[in-house]
Amino acid sequence: RVLKVRKIIPPTAKYVISRSNGTERVAYKSEGRVQQHDKQLWFLPAQASDSGEYTCTYRNDTYCVTGSITLHVFES
Numbered sequence: 001r002v003l004k005v006r007k008i009i010p011p012t013a014k015y016v017i018s019r020s021n022g023t024e025r026v027a028y029k030s031e032g033r034v035q036q037h038d039k040q041l042w043f044l045p046a047q048a049s050d051s052g053e054y055t056c057t058y059r060n061d062t063y064c065v066t067g068s069i070t071l072h073v074f075e076s
Contacts, residue, residue, distance in 0.1 A: 012060050013060040014060070017041045019052055048075050053070050054070075
């Protein structure tokens, strides 16, 4: 499954998807089971433990914008 954010941002802005577990925030890289590729977060494969709040942050020298979604993954 892929979590895809559809938002146009300036090419100079940094874009990070992170997940908070209540005590720490985890940012994703382009390797491992959960990977960030540009504006997409890939779950290879998705698991129920991936459920939670994910925050997308993009920033440059003059602004910072964040938005969050809650993802629910159910066992089949």
